[in-house]
Amino acid sequence: MIEKANSNIKVNDSLVLKKRDEIMELAGKNFEKIYPILEKINEDFIVIGDIKTMTFKFPKILPKKIGLPSEIVENPYTYWKKIVHEKDLSKFKEATLGLIKGEYDYNDIEYRVKDIRGKNIWLKHKGSIIRDENGDPWLLISAISILGKQTNIDNITKLMKFTEFFQHFCEKLKNTRINNLGMMIIGVDNFKEINQLHSRQYGDRVLKMLANIIQYSLPEDICLYRLDGDNFGIILEDSSKERAEEIYLNIKSELKKVQILKDEKINVTISAGCAIFSRDKITYQEIYKFTIYSLMYSKKTGKNKIVFFSNEVMENKIRHFEILYYLKQSIENNFKDFEIYYQPQVSAQTEELIGFEALLRWRCEKFGSVSPNEFIPFLEETGMINIVGKWVLEETIKFFKDWLKIYPKLKISINVSCIQLMNKKCIPEFKKIIEENSFPVKNLILEITESSTIKNVKTLKEICKKIQDLGIDIALDDFGMGYSSFGILKEVHVDMIKIDRSFVKDLLENPFDVTFIKFIVEISKQYNIKVCLEGVERKEELEVVKSLDVDYIQGYYFGKPESKDETIRKHYKNLAK
Structure with a gap:
């Protein structure tokens, strides 16, 4: 049963009593839903909240214990954040707001609060939400118990902490x-x-x-x-x-x-x-x-x-800290020391230039040129990849915008990290950059690295759908290197497959590589997917590749990744012809 509010409440009496009645009525109508949850999380103090109005009912003793203004409180987080210990506030905020926003349905946390005497006490807090008919968070049911001391057993694994x-x-x-x-x-x-x-x-x-x-x-x-x-x-x-x-x-x-x-x-x-x-x-x-x-x-x-x-581990850690420092300095100094290189892509049959791939490069003030295989994971781990990724997109489309007036079919490929795509702001921000620069989306390809992406094919499918709805093509990079390549093709529609260069390296000696490429080409053609083969460096490789019926080729034989100036010098005049 939900207890009646204290008749001696002094804070906004009429409003509090009105809200009390609303909550009691709500709970009464839905008791068959609430009761199993109450039974499941039965602890010392039961709290019921209407998430839509952000009005919560607390038991009588809890406000007296920790100083809440009354049993019924609107927006109680404003009060809790004042009494939760500063070292536990981030954990408390994430767990509580996550429930209210509907990001998950259940939480179980421990944290410290100051009681009315200013003494720190440990609380154990379990919460569950009930969703409405539309699936939106509706009711929050919580159980709070006071711990004599912090338990030393982890709630999830039941291991010592x-x-x-x-x-x-x-x-x-x-x-x-x-x-x-x-x-x-x-x-x-x-x-x-x-x-x-x-x-x-x-x-x-x-x-x-x-x-x-x-x-x-x-x-x-x-x-x-x-x-x-x-x-x-x-x-x-x-x-x-x-x-x-x-x-x-x-x-x-x-x-x-x-x-x-x-x-x-x-x-x-x-x-x-x-x-x-x-x-x-x-x-x-x-x-x-x-x-x-x-x-x-x-x-x-x-x-x-x-x-x-070992000493090697220690030296690597020192380098780790220094690279992070210099990366941040580069970004803060308007992307100083970053540069975008461009590698040509050609038609496999005619050897005609059809596009470029934009490749990020970074020259560290202390260590010189640092491989993307080293610095890009740093950007991903720290979240800096989001701001750098936007910069790469904007710089690339600005560079090629005028080229399209002369060569309107030119395709521009840009690598996109999975970490970027998981950021909900990524696709809207990309759309804004493209629109502000009036860049035609039909000329743009976003390359997603298969080996670093796929832990959940359903999520990838949703992301690709949003990108393709904008009119942008999707290429699956490094195809063949990850454990789930064919599972992705089955579930996710992509516009292009880029077969990893490792299948070209031994092409002349290893029959398996030839068979693998043929197999991918045959499957792709059935589903109207283009195939680009990376890593072609020798004429002998080119002759074999042409017989495999791939669509595009990328590799040192036709050009290494080059700076903006070199790209203009070598290719702009040719396109103008």
């Missing part, structure tokens, strides 16, 4: 019977994309299943801990690199045997970082830092492997 990991490691550092101590941190590869392309709840399910698999794989004397994000930690006592590697490989072996989630096939791999030192020559802070550096190096250099701390 970071605080226990820290405490247990420090205890072992004091144990003189232990000669060396090791730390291994295991992380889920591409976990951010799993959350983005599925949902946070889906990611939580992956973590829960993975925790079970790792625990099952570990020796009985080793504990598993849930650290921050997608990381799991183990403590190795008097161990060796060989023993640590054996443990990691055993986890990988068990992971291969188990399908993480039954409802969707998902390819989950894990990377690990490990550091082992003499117990009396290391601190917790140092070994944790070194282990994290090793994990990051593992993910950067291929993923799905274990890396042990």
Whole structure:
């Protein structure tokens, strides 16, 4: 039952009583929906809120305990943000607003608030939403309980938390019977994309299943801990690199045997970082830092492997920080040191120039020319790829805008990161840039790198549909390198496939590469998909490629990526003819 509001309420009495009656009426009409949720999350304090009016009903004791103005509060977040501990506010805001916006249906968090005496207390907060007939958030039902202290068990995985990991490691550092101590941190590869392309709840399910698999794989004397994000930690006592590697490989072996989630096939791999030192020559802070550096190096250099701390790892980390610094400096200085190079694409049969691919280059003030394979992941990890990607699009279409007056069929290809496309502002911003520059969309192709994109084909399909609705063609780059190439073709309509250059490198010696390209061409022609073959560098390769009936060719034989000035010098006059 929902209790009646306190008759002594002093704040906006008439409005509060009116809202109280509305909530009680709403709850009464829908009690059969509310009751199962109340039963499910039955705790100390039950809160019911009308999301559409942002009016919430609290039990009598809670306002008295933490200083809310009354039992019925409009826009309670304005009050909560004043009492939630500053270190927990971001977590509280994300979880609460995520429910209200309908981004997910359930949350379960712990956070600190100040009570009326100014003392910090821990609250455990579970919430669920009910949606209306249109699927929009309607009612929020929450249960709040006061914790005597913060629990040290992770709610999702039921593993001990970071605080226990820290405490247990420090205890072992004091144990003189232990000669060396090791730390291994295991992380889920591409976990951010799993959350983005599925949902946070889906990611939580992956973590829960993975925790079970790792625990099952570990020796009985080793504990598993849930650290921050997608990381799991183990403590190795008097161990060796060989023993640590054996443990990691055993986890990988068990992971291969188990399908993480039954409802969707998902390819989950894990990377690990490990550091082992003499117990009396290391601190917790140092070994944790070194282990994290090793994990990051593992993910950067291929993923799905274990890396042990070394001088190479340390030097790489220093370079990492410096490159990040110089990238930010370049962007803040109006994209100083960035440059766009252009590589020609030609007709496979006539060798006539049909377009260019725009390729981003960056020359670091300290390290000189840095490979896109190194600096683009930095841009993606930090979110800077969004602003750089917009700059590349705008600069490219400005450069080629006048060319189209002479050669109206010219096609311009621009690479787009999956991280960019996951940003809801990306496509509207692209549309605005194109319209402001009056650039014809029929001349534009957006290339999506297959190997870095696909964790959820449904999401990719939706993104491509929005782009194609604008009249822009989609090319699938690096085709053949990812695990899901043919699954994508089955579900997603693309306008062009760009076969990776690795299939050209051994074309003259390896019959498989020839057969593979023929196969892709035959399938593509049935569905009116163009095929571009990258990496053609020699005349002998060109002769073979022409017999394979591909549509377009791109490679050093017809031109390397070149600066704006070189592109004008070599190609503009030819087009003018």
